[in-house]
Amino acid sequence: MELFKETASMGHEQILFAQDKKTNLKAIIAVHSTVLGPALGGMRIWHYQNEADALNDVIRLSYGMTLKNAAAGLPLGGGKMVVIGDATKLKSEAFFAACARFINTFNGQYYTAEDVNTTTDDMDTMKRYTNFVVGTSDSSSDPSPYTAKGVLNGIKAAVKTKFGSDSLNGKTVAVQGLGNVGYRLCEHLHQEGAQLLVYDYDAKKIDRVTAEFGAVGVSQSEILTSECDIVAPCALGAVINTDIIDQLKCAIIAGSANNILANSEAGDRLHQKGILYAPDYIINAGGVINCGADIIGNHNEHYVWQKIDDIYNTTM
Secondary structure: OOHHHHHHHHOOOEEEEEEEOOOOEEEEEEEEEOOOOOEEOOEEEEOOOOHHHHHHHHHHHHHHHHHHHHHOOOOOEEEEEEEEOOHHHHOOHHHHHHHHHHHHOOOOOEEEOEOOOOOHHHHHHHHOOOOOEOOOOOOOOOOHHHHHHHHHHHHHHHHHHHHOOOOOOOOEEEEEOOOHHHHHHHHHHHHOOOEEEEEOOOHHHHHHHHHHHOOEEOOOOOOOOOOOOEEEEOOOOOOEOHHHHOOOOOOEEOOOOOOOEOOHHHHHHHHHHOOEEOOHHHHOOHHHHHHHHHHOOOOOHHHHHHHHHHHHHHHO
């Protein structure tokens, strides 16, 4: 990767690397933009195959956070933190203290929150060592209920555009990923009368959703290419690429994952095929709206839910 060329083309302001041998911390924070305000973006722990994959992820995710925060009307910029490694082995008080020290080097220009493989409890631990963390139990807390509701609003806007009515009754939705957001999205979709096809690498999560919402579990190879109305990727990004598009049998792609499209060519191919794509950085903004309210000093439930309801109109 030509780092300066890559980041210059996307407009990144800075990227910092940190390591701490005592806690095995290997982390990257990318701040894409602080034009609208301090950068906000979650902390992700993932077992990347190599360091280049981690760098590519943080570059794409931080850029997406700038778009997300701006589209949501928040006075915040975009950033992201990725940590390389196995979350089950890394997490400790000392580890999160080291993460906090890294965040503090940005002097308030970057705030973090929970993301893949981090939790509200983890944010509470880091809060003891830095002021630049949101999504703690004494503030905005778990962002997933807010994210899931925003994604539902975005899906309904896409269904309105494609089918003329935003009713989900009788629509079939294939949900890939049943973590906190995916599970709650399934709950909303079930309440709206949708039929669910689901997949997660954790079989217990599939069993829970099938038992509670009457979903049908399918295999990893089938979840994106099953015949359905809507494909909702709710795990990691870059799952919609040019190789898989010809196999798609859906009318809409709309999910909570960041950077669902592998590249711009995938977007062009979807358009050519007549598949409507609801931009992830617009419809999955509920969590950042909730967390961002803490930073801008306007955290009340009415404000947060009104902004999340507005995701429907923004998507339209």
